[in-house]
Every structure is written in C-alpha cells, then in structure tokens.
Amino acid sequence: MKSYAAGGSEFRLTIPRLDIRRGAKLAFVGESGSGKSTLLELLAMLLRPSASSDFYFQPQHDGDALDITAAWHAENPDIMAALRSRHIGYVLQYGGLLPYLTVRENIELSRQLLGMPLGEVAAHWAGKLDITAQLAKRPAELSVGQRQRVAIARALAHDPSVLIADEPTAAVDPPNAERIMNVMVGLVDEMGVTLIVASHAHRLMRDAGIRLIDHQIAAENDNLMHVTVSDATS
Ligand SMILES: Nc1ncnc2c1ncn2[C@@H]1O[C@H](COP(=O)(O)OP(=O)(O)OP(=O)(O)O)[C@@H](O)[C@H]1O
Numbered sequence: 001m002k003s004y005a006a007g008g009s010e011f012r013l014t015i016p017r018l019d020i021r022r023g024a025k026l027a028f029v030g031e032s033g034s035g036k037s038t039l040l041e042l043l044a045m046l047l048r049p050s051a052s053s054d055f056y057f058q059p060q061h062d063g064d065a066l067d068i069t070a071a072w073h074a075e076n077p078d079i080m081a082a083l084r085s086r087h088i089g090y091v092l093q094y095g096g097l098l099p100y101l102t103v104r105e106n107i108e109l110s111r112q113l114l115g116m117p118l119g120e121v122a123a124h125w126a127g128k129l130d131i132t133a134q135l136a137k138r139p140a141e142l143s144v145g146q147r148q149r150v151a152i153a154r155a156l157a158h159d160p161s162v163l164i165a166d167e168p169t170a171a172v173d174p175p176n177a178e179r180i181m182n183v184m185v186g187l188v189d190e191m192g193v194t195l196i197v198a199s200h201a202h203r204l205m206r207d208a209g210i211r212l213i214d215h216q217i218a219a220e221n222d223n224l225m226h227v228t229v230s231d232a233t234s
C-alpha cells in the first residue's frame, strides 16, 4: 500500500494481490491520477511502500525469491539500487535520457555502471531499434520518437529481467506509437523479458498483445501487497 498526503488530500493505492509471471506482458490502464506511475515505481523498488506484507521478487529463473519487504525494513537503499540496476530496465514517458551523453553513451550507460563488457552493444541495439544513424548525436538532436527508441535500447542493453515502461509512447504520433510498441514487444518476447507498461492507449496495448489490467480493480480495499515475478509454468 502506498499513500500520499499532500495539500490536504490523501491518495491511497492498495494492491490486494498481484502476481506477475516471468515473460508476462501486461499494461496498467486507468484514469490520470489513479496511481499507475506510483504502482510502477513501487514495482521498480524506486518508491518505498507505506505498508506492505508480502513483496517477493524472483529475478532469475533458477534463483531465490527475494523478500523486498525485508529489504525495505533493513533501511539499506543499496540493496534496492543494486537489484534495480541489475534486473530492471525503466523507460519514461519522455525518455529520461542524459542530455550531455551521446546516444551511444546513453545506451551503454547501464552496462558501464554494472561493469559489464560493452563491445558492440550500442551498435547491436541501435540496429534493432533503427537508430544506427543517430549514435553520435545527443538527445536534443533527435525526434521524440527516436528518443523513445534510444530509451528502450538503454533500458534493455544490460539484459534486465523486467522492463517497466511508463507511457512510453504517449509523446509520439499514433503510427509511430504502434511501430515503437511492436518493436518493444518483439524484443521482450525474443529476450523472455517481463514487460510492465502504464498506458492510456487501450487499443494500442491490446493490438501489441499486451494484457490489460484495470488497476482500479486491482486496487480495491485490502491491506495486502503481494507482487511476485515467478515462472510461467501455467
Ligand atoms: N510525490 C507525491 N507526493 C504527493 N502526492 C503524490 C506524489 N506523487 C503522486 N501523488 C499523487 O498520487 C496520485 C497518483 O499519481 P500517479 O502519478 O501515480 O498517477 P498516474 O495514474 O500515473 O497518472 P497519469 O496518467 O496522469 O500519469 C495523484 O493523485 C497524485 O497527485
């Protein structure tokens, strides 16, 4: 559960139960202000729940389920930061690229921070996302759609287990949004990455083969938060 109290009003997001299987593709849809971004930030371990009972994250197929609630209680932000940087890729509505780095450097950044080899990684991802000609440019020199493609490349370049995208195509025109969604879904399918999106675009999500979850329904009253990324065994 996450609650915000600001300006005299309270916002409360409660997640009774949410199991996300490895390789699942789902989209949270819902009104503006309903808590989609809040939910993604909780799942990305960027935001500390105000209260939580069970929150397990099993990033690796054959690994342990990690107890995220216990990690928050341990008051050790390094644990979250390490899990996040290793296992999660995050795409923001407006890309969130670092303006003073080139496209190549932006794509390489997550691997660099993890000490992973770079090799031809930027060229590889640029090829997949059709931005090879943009590698030497800086974000300000790109179109909005190109920026989103770079943001997706950057979020996937370190082989995360989960890709979280907050309205990744809200800033681009519909034909481009469709192309970008299709590329993104193609890549996560190929890599077996779990995809979690927040979006207003119901049809775009459905057409891309993403399961819609109206999180108003998921957020009914109950003080249990249970988020598990587990194997797709059924
Ligand atoms: N840091 C904060 N402090 C106080 N309240 C906040 C904070 N962040 C968000 N809120 C409130 O929480 C609620 C949910 O916000 P959130 O950004 O999760 O909605 P959203 O569904 O992503 O909306 P949108 O579709 O407009 O992006 C809103 O009422 C917002 O005002």
Ligand SMILES: [Mg+2]
Residues within 6 Å of the ligand: 036, 037, 038, 166, 198
């Ligand atoms: Mg939002």
